[in-house]
Amino acid sequence: MELLGRRDLWWRRLIVAIPYLWLFVFFALPFLIILKISLADPIMARPPFSETVSADNFIFLLNDKLYAITYLRSIVLAAAATVLCLLLGFPMAYGIARSTPAVRSFLLLLIVLPFWISFLLRVYAWMGLLNNYGVVNNLLIWLGVIDQPLQIMYTDFAIFLGLTYSYLPFMILPLYATLERMDLDLVDAALDLGASRTAAFWDITWPLARPGVVAGCLLVFIPAMGEYVIPYLLGGPEAMMIGRVLFDEFYFNRDWPLASAVAIMLLVILVVPIVFLQRNQAREAESAA
Template identity: 50%
Template sequence: MNFRRLFLILTPYTWLLVFFLVPFAIVFKIALSDYAISIPPYTPQLDLSAGWEGVKSFFGELDFENFTFLASDALYYSAYLSSLKIAAIATLITLLVGYPVAYGMAQSSDEWRPTLMMLVILPFWTSFLIRVYAWIGILSNEGFLNQALMGIGLIDSPLTILNTNIAVYVGIVYTYLPFMVLPIYSALEKLDGSLIEAAEDLGCSRAQAFWLVTIPLSKPGIIAGCFLVFIPALGEFVIPSLLGGSSTLMIGKVLFEEFFSNRDWPVASAVAVVLLLILIIPIILFQRNEQKQREAGL
């Protein structure tokens, strides 16, 4: 009985330890190492054959040099700041686009809701890469958007949208919209319609009832949706590298290039560690929001 339980727990536990926790320990360790022209390209290497002396000299050579480097080089801290800015603005736009959609879904009739729900989920199952790619053809100089705008005579010469931050915003809003719509919808769906009627009965106009009742009661959904967009958008790599330009600074892209182009593993690891530290705050806040909702649900 106890042996079986142990086996049951240990199988997934060991897997996660080996393939998830240990890799992070390695990232931390390499972040404290120095770049070297060798294979693998960092120093010190742990030399176990040298016994205790090897371990001691190994730890002696670890330092926070890479982190001071990140703080002193404008490229990195402006990349972090710009990632935070882009993720925050994109989250806000996604909320403004997503809320009316979720609200419309919640107001629609019972027969329609499953279909609408499926229409929101369907893009989620379609390749992320393809959905981002679809916008290249739309936003490019000779793309459909410019063709359409020139066709109706709104502009004379094509607008440059692709390879700018605007394209990155469009890409994030587009790909993460379902993550915003679904939690807001599930909060709105639970909302008791008689609350709105009660508010109107007590003298609210429809707009006031919406502002004073609907919005506050859908707040958990709004918070959950915002985190679900903000957290992955912060570390996004595909969207800035396909839609963004050379001036678009996002930390995911910097990390990728640091690793593959510059082959500077220690700096790439340090970039990852700092990104992780930045993410911990919103992740903890998100978890707390979820926890609160779960408790309220019981």
């Protein structure tokens, strides 16, 4: 490859180096610092961790059931919210992708409109909806469905609703992007060849929408897993999610090493399935090429 001069090659390397440098400074370096802190002991000093190296924090995490339960609850809640987001988001994304261009841009605007308002305020608004004298309970009592207010606020269900509401747009947008690109003739062709509408959906639409489904699920599941604000505001005092544990360990207990260990564990739990999914997709892409 003598086509590229030395200077071009250097330029190329420089351009490729910029994102790597960025990732190194703002991801790898902080990650290594956190990893180092997670291996230290908490001490009353500034900074509040020792220079020692031990796996004590991880052993503690693995032996204390409370942490295991909290991780599990986070996974279950995040997964449930992801599933509901997919069930709600798929038909919405499909509808938007199939509407006329003018209607489409209006609907897309509606999807992103909530971002104009602070995330914190929107979660606060859910408190007003869900509490014992909130809109939902008042409406149900007024309709005569219930006599006594339901305890929705400060339950896992409230967290689940909050997560679903907050992350729905992150499901809809990647799904919309894949569905919008899909050739409508493909579904017609399946119908023409004898597939019912349901069969055509599972044979054609669903497999072709899969990259969007995967992207949407990751975009919802990962941040939902580490969510701190929603369980803090909508969940009960004992309804812990791992993001809240992380914050409490760090901020109230000032146990930086343990908090770091919690963060590392969270990363491991998230990274393993993602790597698995990506390898799967890469293999599929390879077999297609």
